[in-house]
Amino acid sequence: MVELWFAILAACVTAYVVLDGFDLGAGALHLVVARTDEERRQVLAAIGPFWDGNEVWLLVTGGVLFVAFPAVLAAGLSGFYFAIFLVLWCLVVRGIAIEFRSHVEDGLWRAAWDAAFSVASGILALLFGVALGNVVRGVPLSADGWFALSLFTDFRPHEPVGILDWYTVLVGLFALLALLTHGAAYLSWKTEGAVGQRSRTIARRLGLGLLVLWPAVTGATVRVRPTYFSAFASRPLAWLALVTLAAGLIALFAGLRRGRPLAAFLGSCAFLAGLLAATAVTMFPVLLPSTRDPSLSLTALGSSTPVAGLRTALGWASIGFPLAVAYFFLLFRLHRGPAVAARGRDGY
């Protein structure tokens, strides 16, 4: 049961990154791929109906941590205190930018929101990568199960650690690049005309960057946490994740080259999902490693709520999650086809 909830948690994180990832990436990129007001509204029309639902996966990830692994939620959120609030404030600014921008027909008003939207989206993509880097590297958990992190120390991924070091910043940049590519792939699928064209070109260029940065990040992870990769010897799921990831990359490039943008976007989804699945499989059962002493790490088994509570939660989750997926497909079906820019004060 605890293993299952570890998997559900990993699935929620993956759903969040794959789904909100495309609107974060598209948001960060839109100043580049969309130049005129109409083009920007094309981008907003492509993500407007979905962004809020995508972001719910972040809340649900928090909810799953809360109900299944409360000690991890408690230690993690309080330990990363400032970083969490930076994320929350960026989420506030970004959400408001999407929803308020087109209510007023004024060039300056809209330009200001476009800039806020783009910057906040970019910072969020970077921060989520830094967060993932921190979780992989570990935090200075002490024997009582708490920690507090400075923003940075000496930029080395060893004690005393900070939120930012060369490893976590590298993962952050990689995440930013991966989500920009993801957003570009999404826009090349959901938009036509100049925006779609520019998105395709940018997706291809950013994708090449991924090919360079991915091996670098993998190499760095081997250096920071050599033990994680031993999992590949004993866990076949890790190989499956790796195959998904590689197949995703191939589909991304092939799709962009052959003018099959949906295949390219799904490839990007598979790439991100494979990457996160590989991370989850290699980390299991650790949820938050301690840089002080591996025995102080918070593990799924050590920090879960009693099994009866997990079983109860599985009961409602098995009704709730299928419903969420059903809404998602209904929504995509209702908004099928290329996104069209709205006019006047109406629409996104």
Add this chain to the structure above:
Amino acid sequence: MDAGDALFWHRLQFAFTIVYHYLFPQLTMGLALLIVLMKAIGLRTGDRRWDDAARFWIRIFGINFAVGVVTGIPMEFQFGTNWARFSRFAGGVVGQTLAMEGVFAFFLESSFLGLLVWGERRLGRVGHFFAALALFAGSWLSGYFIVATNAFLQHPVGHALTEDGVLRLADFWAFVLNPWALAQYAHTMLGAVVTASFVVAAVGSFYLLQGRHADSARLFLRIALPVGLVASLLVAFPTGDIQAKLVARYQPVALAAMEGRFESGPRAAIAMIGQPNVRERRLDNPIAIPGMLSFLAYGTFHSEVRGLDEFPEDTWPDNIELLYYAFHIMVGLGTLFIAILVLANVLSWRGRLERSGPMLWVLALAFPFPYIANTAGWMTAELGRQPWLVYGLFRTAEGSSANVHAGTALFTLIGFAGLYFVLGLLFLFLIVREIGHGPSEAPHG
């Protein structure tokens, strides 16, 4: 600053962010009901003016909802950032309802919000009605999960302690169907309907006073006044009454503090006016109705009501003055709402409302007060719960994050204050503009 200061800032940050957040859902939850009613009447009668009215309110709903969403996200995360020791203690129980809110309510709301606000043409008339229904169901479900979570803190049921000294869920249905939750939910949602009714009535009256959009304004008043009257009556009786009896039974010390009652005795009075003087242990300059508190709490005028003197001081709510004022403001305003709405409905039924300038003025200006009453109601609930975070089980002082310093919490509180101030200005700017534009006749999307 020491740990005691840190607790204060953690509490103030949560209080500030939740009070600010709840300004928006209380309107959207109530407005969702009114929008569903407008769309339903429009469908039934075929009268397109109801669709125009609904379209106007859906725009207002959309702006409010957006602010509600972005100010709601920090709430969930603050359990972990600022109340980490509480989260570790109670996550196994309260995590259930908070996670369920995300899964059952937020997915539903977020999927249909865009369709409701911008999809009228895409969905058609019936489809658009169902989008409104989805938002109504989603937002009212969301409300239930939050109230059920709070009800557990007020009156914990369905739980057990593990060997590690943390809470675990023992009986799911007892927890989800906590009697406190059912009463509090009805009371809270009706409060939200009162807010929405006053807001809709205010815009209607404003347009009539301005002499613009008179057709729409009449529809606004026609729906808001009766719905508001029913809701404001039900807020008081039976839901408020049941709440008071639950407090009397399970939190008698909170009841004593709400009334500033320092000494026990029969025929307990309810004060209309008066200030609790905690140092001297009395109510200064009280003007009171004898026997009323006994009646409200226990159903007879001569019942014994225990005063604060019967309880150890370390179980007293820690801000008796604020608790007392919050409770009295809620009750006083609730009574005033009934009076205003009875009068407005009588005038409306007799067809004299439009010619009654003073009544239109009152309605146009009364809309901030339900916000105050709802806020005061929540303050009564939350201050009355002190010094407990989970009533009788876990003290507030034990719940904050020990690894977050006072200055750090103050810093983020100031950050929220600045961000939310700007957000509030932008929000008001857009709402004022929407009211200036008024209802439009063409569906969009």
